[in-house]
Amino acid sequence: MTPALQLRDVRKTFGKVEVIPGASLSVMPGEFVVFVGPSGCGKSTLLRMIAGLEAPDSGDIMIGGARVNGVSPARRGIAMVFQSYALYPHLTVAGNMGLALKQAGMPRAEREAAIAEAARMLALEPLLDRRPAQLSGGQRQRVAIGRAIVRRPKLFLFDEPLSNLDAALRGQTRIELARLHRELGATMIYVTHDQVEAMTLADRIVVLDRGHIAQIGTPMELYDRPANRFVASFIGAPAMNFLPAAAIPGAPPGAETLGLRPDHLAPDPAEGIPTEVTHVEHLGPETLVHATGAGGLLTARLTGAPEIAPGTALRLAPNRAHLHWFDAAGDRL
Numbered sequence: 001m002t003p004a005l006q007l008r009d010v011r012k013t014f015g016k017v018e019v020i021p022g023a024s025l026s027v028m029p030g031e032f033v034v035f036v037g038p039s040g041c042g043k044s045t046l047l048r049m050i051a052g053l054e055a056p057d058s059g060d061i062m063i064g065g066a067r068v069n070g071v072s073p074a075r076r077g078i079a080m081v082f083q084s085y086a087l088y089p090h091l092t093v094a095g096n097m098g099l100a101l102k103q104a105g106m107p108r109a110e111r112e113a114a115i116a117e118a119a120r121m122l123a124l125e126p127l128l129d130r131r132p133a134q135l136s137g138g139q140r141q142r143v144a145i146g147r148a149i150v151r152r153p154k155l156f157l158f159d160e161p162l163s164n165l166d167a168a169l170r171g172q173t174r175i176e177l178a179r180l181h182r183e184l185g186a187t188m189i190y191v192t193h194d195q196v197e198a199m200t201l202a203d204r205i206v207v208l209d210r211g212h213i214a215q216i217g218t219p220m221e222l223y224d225r226p227a228n229r230f231v232a233s234f235i236g237a238p239a240m241n242f243l244p245a246a247a248i249p250g251a252p253p254g255a256e257t258l259g260l261r262p263d264h265l266a267p268d269p270a271e272g273i274p275t276e277v278t279h280v281e282h283l284g285p286e287t288l289v290h291a292t293g294a295g296g297l298l299t300a301r302l303t304g305a306p307e308i309a310p311g312t313a314l315r316l317a318p319n320r321a322h323l324h325w326f327d328a329a330g331d332r333l
């Protein structure tokens, strides 16, 4: 099958700074791929090169099997949804959604059918005659998504589309986006710095570390088998704990660091690592216990609301089925 998108050793430098030192990846038709990484890691630059808003210094960008380097954004068969909704204030919702189709010369009846279909998918039907100023932030973002849908692009590109929404609406819109992806069966590339969005939306996640692809995999692959410390610490909340490899017996040769997820620690008065509790957070169904011990800081996620006070001694034992060993370079062993 021809990949919907392929990057072959794509490089980008701004002035003297190499922002993308060489990225290669393939996205299959219908996949939802999320680019994730901390601020400044180059996610937006990569997305903007795919969109044609930025030119790579070298390398090939292929969309649907055709090389699109040098092809204008409008001719790439893509639709982009930004963090800022970028709606036209003087046009109605329907007008905003249909503008690109009108400009492309699509007949009115066909245009209206496309708008009606997108409005149905996004529950925008009652709002079609409103102007952007009369909409909430979440509704505006849905219009921006609708504007992308009506164009039936080969590739949807999303650049942090939820970051202007409040937490509750972000969660809700995330679920809507996942449903939309299922319903459309479209190929989607999505940029975020939020690992929860990446974990919940992606078929596959691309983790970027200072322009390098640190790992590509399904959410559970990254969670269960992070390729290096960077991915291990970025994926999963609360973050993975890191201790010197000598903290427990059984380190493989070359191990420098032991990674333990908070989910994989449990009190064990006999065998556990001795720690002193520094802080306890009761979240209702679970409790986060923060402690010092074995030459590091440890966070454990315990179920229920155990009575543990700061200052007490607590022995925490790792689940042996979930140990992550890393060498001096930070690579997984």
Ligand SMILES: Nc1ncnc2c1ncn2[C@@H]1O[C@H](COP(=O)(O)OP(=O)(O)OP(=O)(O)O)[C@@H](O)[C@H]1O
Pocket: 014, 015, 019, 037, 038, 039, 040, 041, 042, 043, 044, 045, 046, 193
């Ligand atoms: N037009 C530009 N000129 C010079 N440097 C740039 C330009 N655009 C981006 N950069 C730099 O390239 C690096 C990557 O930026 P980019 O916006 O791709 O990161 P990002 O991962 O999307 O970050 P954020 O989440 O903060 O948007 C940053 O160091 C940024 O300062």
